Amino acid sequence: MEYKDYYKILELDKSATKEQIRKQYRKLARKYHPDVNPNDPEAERKFKEVNEANEVLSDDEKRAKYDRLGADWQRYEQAGAGRGAGGFDWSQYAQGGGGGFGGFEGQGGDPFGGADFSDFFSSMFGGMGGSQGGSARPRAGQDYQAELELTLEDAYQGGPRTLTVNDKKLRINIHPGVEDGQTIRLRDQGAPGRNGGPSGSLYITIRLRPDARYTRTGNDLTMDVPVSIYKALLGGEQIVETLSGPVKINIKPETQNGTRLRLRGKGFPVYRQEGQFGDLYLRLTLTLPQNLTDQEKDLFRQLAALRPE
Missing domain, CATH: 2.60.260.20 (Urease metallochaperone UreE, N-terminal domain)
Structure with a gap:
């Protein structure tokens, strides 16, 4: 079973803050998103890895558990899977009390969408709050990323704009003065939540087209x-x-x-x-x-x- 280095996947140090994790996740998710990289299996693989890493590191409970495992992983590999081998007790990390990485087969599947996550993730977290621990814990849906291109006049005037995200048309209001690279958050416009959790958010990054007449510096213009x-x-x-x-x-x-x-x-x-x-x-x-x-x-x-x- 391959160990997943979630910090390396997100290109972060282990001391990264939640805000750093959130920003880096958004950056990499946008970079490898299937809409940006159609028919690219490698980008799709990285996109899934980034989502999986964010699922763990953005959750305090999962991250603490993952960090504890990281310190013991080398000893686990030397000892072999299973309780008692070399003194390593994997069951303290695996969910459902099973002994080893295969302990979740036949338990009704991963409530967090195991088809999208690795066996490593499913073995550690597949049963958190699941079939053996009462009702599944509510989880927020995945955030979506999108870009909206505007002219300088559009950004100056503001007003309503329409964009399509995942085949859904959204009408948003742009406030005058928006900057290039600025991100606007729309709550509840991301993926639906799981087990009754809230929907994710939609993060829209503004891209301003270059203007031949004006150079913008903050709120000042030069022509x-x-x-x-x-x-x-x-x-x-x-x-x-x-x-x-x-x-x-x-x-x-x-x-x-x-x-x-x-x-x-x-x-x-x-x-x-x-x-x-x-x-x-x-x-x-x-x-x-x-x-x-x-x-x-x-x-x-x-x-x-x-x-x-």
């Missing part, structure tokens, strides 16, 4: 604004299109290329803080005229002569 050389030299007004609508800006005479202007409150909405916005930074970039006429060239030569280098 390039092309300005003609004439307006930069002489000054004037210019209309700038922002996510909240057109804004008129004043360009001072003799404005240099790369000058930055700050528009307060014209950046991104602050998530879940209604009425609060970041700032919009405008980077003025000078545009040079092209296809000059002979007369224009002559005028520029006259200007150059007035300002010798």
Whole structure:
């Protein structure tokens, strides 16, 4: 019987906290999920291993029992399975009082879905709260993972969105200001619970498409604004299109290329803080005229002569 190193499967140290276990499980479950890796037997195998490791390490009782076994496993392998061999008593770990790894055959199956878990798991935990210990213990259903792609405008405006998870259409409301990589949790939208336990949750990771106009830094935005050389030299007004609508800006005479202007409150909405916005930074970039006429060239030569280098 192969020993399962659940910490290694989740790529964690034995000192990992419950929050670290939860985050790492979500990361690996998303990586190996069958929807992401269709027709990939190796990814499916790893997905099942990750689920099994999380089933044990996220449960305080199972984890404590598993950690106790880990300290004795080497002695067990040297002694052989069964009570009394080399002084090792496997029955303190195996459920149902059986002697060894095969002690659960013929007991009505694993209440936690033994078909999805290894023999190692079934031998240790298959009977916890099961047929020999009264009614089965309620267990929460498995969490689901999904991604939702949005444009920058979508994230700015928020509002209802529809996505399909496991052939089920869900309508969710996106709050303005959501960030790329942010995770939204929907309770009771995961797998059904077992033995009367609650359903799992659905974790939706937001993915924002790159935007050619804006660079986002937190709640602030930066955009390039092309300005003609004439307006930069002489000054004037210019209309700038922002996510909240057109804004008129004043360009001072003799404005240099790369000058930055700050528009307060014209950046991104602050998530879940209604009425609060970041700032919009405008980077003025000078545009040079092209296809000059002979007369224009002559005028520029006259200007150059007035300002010798």
